[in-house]
Amino acid sequence: MDNLLRPVGDRWALRFERRIPHPPEKVWRAITEPSHLSQWYPMTAEELDLNVGGAILFRDEEGTAVRAEITELDPPKTFAFREYEETTGVHDLRLELAPDGEGCLLTFTHTFADKTWAAQTETGWLRTLDDLDRVLATIA
Structure with missing residues (x-):
């Protein structure tokens, strides 16, 4: 996996790449169907x-609602949304899937304002993407 933090205007983008041994269509279901998404994403959809x-x-997990809006959708290639959080501001999340042999390459990008918590955010996403791997193993 390749992780990269880079400036994007006055914000920061944390980018992850992960090769996944499942076809894009299966990964698409895991990232867009609420029942699957809720099993790996840090919040329940x-x-x-x-x-x-x-x-x-x-x-x-504390019961706080976080609203988001889908900003881009191109099945089974791109799923992007913008989260609005009271304490940490606007977060743009983008998941891109590209065929890679019998599996796919997932490129996950999280864009946010405050660079000071980038290391903590990176650690959290690494665990979350590991959870996605586990969820994919349970999807038929």
Whole structure:
């Protein structure tokens, strides 16, 4: 996996690449179907309107609601959304899938404002992407 933190205007983008031994269509289901997404993403997806401009309602473990909006959707290649959090601001998340042999390459990018918590965020996403691997093993 290749991780890279880089400036994007006045924000920061943390980018991960991971080769996944599952086809893009299967990974697409894991990243866009609420029942699968909730098993690996740091928050539970309670609502997900899978359309550009569609709303996503996440809830964290303390019960706090986090709203998001789908900003890009190109099945089974690109799923991007913008989260609005009261304490940490706007977060842009983008998941891109590209065929890679019998599997695919996942490129995950998280763009945010405060560089000071980039290391903590990177550690959290590494664990989360490991969880995605485990969820994929359970999907038929």
